[in-house]
Structure formats: C-alpha cells, structure tokens
Amino acid sequence: MNVSEEKNKTVSDWVDTYSDELFSWAFHKTSSIEIAEDIVQDTFLSAFNSFEKFNQKSKPKTWLIAILNNKIIDYYRKKANAHSSLDQMTETQGNHITDSLFDENGRWKKSDTNPNWDSEKNLLDDKEFNTIMAFCMGDLPEKWKIAISSKYLFGKKADETCQELRLTTSNYWQIIHRAKLLLKVCIEKHWSK
Amino acid sequence: MNKIMLSCKKATELIEIKQDMKLGFLESLQLKLHLLVCKTCSCYEKHSNTINDALHKHLHKNSSIEKLVNNELKEKIKSKL
Numbered sequence: 001m002n003v004s005e006e007k008n009k010t011v012s013d014w015v016d017t018y019s020d021e022l023f024s025w026a027f028h029k030t031s032s033i034e035i036a037e038d039i040v041q042d043t044f045l046s047a048f049n050s051f052e053k054f055n056q057k058s059k060p061k062t063w064l065i066a067i068l069n070n071k072i073i074d075y076y077r078k079k080a081n082a083h084s085s086l087d088q089m090t091e092t093q094g095n096h097i098t099d100s101l102f103d104e105n106g107r108w109k110k111s112d113t114n115p116n117w118d119s120e121k122n123l124l125d126d127k128e129f130n131t132i133m134a135f136c137m138g139d140l141p142e143k144w145k146i147a148i149s150s151k152y153l154f155g156k157k158a159d160e161t162c163q164e165l166r167l168t169t170s171n172y173w174q175i176i177h178r179a180k181l182l183l184k185v186c187i188e189k190h191w192s193k
Numbered sequence: 194m195n196k197i198m199l200s201c202k203k204a205t206e207l208i209e210i211k212q213d214m215k216l217g218f219l220e221s222l223q224l225k226l227h228l229l230v231c232k233t234c235s236c237y238e239k240h241s242n243t244i245n246d247a248l249h250k251h252l253h254k255n256s257s258i259e260k261l262v263n264n265e266l267k268e269k270i271k272s273k274l
Binding site for chain 1: 200201202203205206209210213214232233234235236237240241243244245246247248249250251252253266267269270271273274
C-alpha cells in the first residue's frame with residue numbers, strides 16, 4: 001500500500017469505528033439529526049485533510065473529538081452571528097460576571113448563606129428547580145457547556161477533556177470553576193422559594 | 194491576603210478541584226482553615242454539590258436518546274475521502 005492508500009484505509013476504519021460515538025455527541029449538543037450528520041462528516045473530512053498532523057502516538061478518538069468539538073463551537077458561532085443574537089453568552093461575558101462576584105482581594109462581595117438550598121433531596125425532585133437548572137445550563141458559553149457535559153455526563157477526567165478541548169489543566173479548572181459560579185448565580189436569580 | 198489564608202476566589206476553585214482529585218497537603222490545609230472561618234464559602238461548597246447532583250440528573254435525562262449513525266452516512270463519508 002502506498003501512503004495515500006494507507007491514509008484512506010485508516011480514515012475509513014475510523015469512520016466505521018467512531019461514527020456512532022461522534023454522532024451521538026454531536027446530536028446531544030445540537031439536537032438535530034441533520035446538523036449532527038453534517039458535523040460528523042465535516043469532522044472526518046477535516047481529519048482526512050489534515051491527516052499528516054495526527055500524532056501516531058495519540059488516540060484517534062481523542063483527536064477526532066477535538067476536531068468535532070471545534071466544529072460544534074464553529075456551528076454555534078456561525079449561528080450566533082447569523083442571528084446577531086446576544087442570548088448566547090460569550091466567554092468574555094462569563095468571565096466578567098464571575099469576576100464581579102469577588103472584590104480585588106478575591107473576597108466575596110456579597111456574603112451569602114442562603115438556606116433555601118439545604119433540603120437537597122427535595123430540591124432535585126422539584127420540577128421548577130430542574131427547569132431552572134436546564135435553562136441556566138443552556139445559557140453557559142458553548143465551550144464551558146462542553147466542558148461541563150464532558151465532566152458530568154460522560155464522567156471524563158480533567159486530562160481527557162483538556163486534550164479534547166485543547167486546554168491547559170489550569171484553564172480547564174478555571175472554566176469548571178467559573179461555569180459552576182455562573183450556574184449558582186443563575187439559579188439564585190431565578191429560584192425564589 | 195496573607196499566604197496562609199486563601200482568598201474566597203481561590204478557595205471556591207479548590208472546592209471544585211477537590212471533587213475530582215486529591216489536593217496537595219498545603220492546599221488541603223489552607224482550604225480547611227478557610228472553610229472554618231468563611232461561612233459563604235462553606236455554603237458555596239454545599240451549593241456546588243447540589244448543582245453537581247442536579248447536573249447529573251439533568252444531563253442523563255437528556256442523553257437517553259442515543260442515536261446511531263446509519264450505514265448510508267458512513268458509506269457517504271468514505272466515498273468523499
């Protein structure tokens with residue numbers, strides 16, 4: 001086999017092995033079969049075209065998911081531009097909101113020992129609380145949402161998500177930290193019981 | 194802030210990291226001290242755990258629709274390579 005045939009064979013094998021997983025991830029993030037199919041196709045074509053950049057030592061799946069995540073972020077970016085909507089929060093806005101919770105010494109600006117959240121068991125069965133949770137989750141910047149889903153839905157460890165989202169470890173923890181802060185702020189804002 | 198006492202910003206970040214992995218000795222001690230004196234951060238830790246449970250519940254409910262790619266798509270992609 002020459003080099004080009006080999007590349008063709010390898011990527012074709014990847015299509016057979018990883019399509020389902022990539023598709024279910026893309027479907028979960030976009031809620032559309034057509035868009036998810038397009039994104040999966042784009043991912044394999046990109047992988048094929050930049051095959052030389054693939055480091056043979058790394059796992060194909062990690063590499064493919066990194067490409068896939070970028071495609072998903074691109075998709076949302078284009079969508080946001082097309083509608084020029086402001087409802088999807090950008091990372092800059094997210095950083096700004098979370099920074100403003102603390103003073104220059106890193107102390108909470110508002111001390112909060114809100115007891116409403118204590119009865120955890122009942123809270124999780126509360127329909128309204130879960131609706132608010134879903135809303136707040138949808139409001140996070142796209143990359144933060146992906147990091148949170150990787151952690152809490154797929155149970156991925158930090159290093160794996162860092163590779164897939166091309167983040168450093170400290171960047172990753174900043175994102176998780178900030179995302180959790182935003183969720184807390186958002187829930188408190190909408191939860192009035 | 195002196196070196197022993199963490200800021201709330203740092204303390205809440207360590208609370209997140211701690212849920213995933215073991216902190217170093219010093220960090221762990223600093224966090225314990227901070228939580229002893231800072232009610233707001235203790236409260237943050239509780240809220241953070243509640244959000245974790247809610248996230249698990251919310252995300253898993255939505256993922257019950259697992260979809261498989263049909264073979265047609267696989268062949269279509271391969272033909273474009």
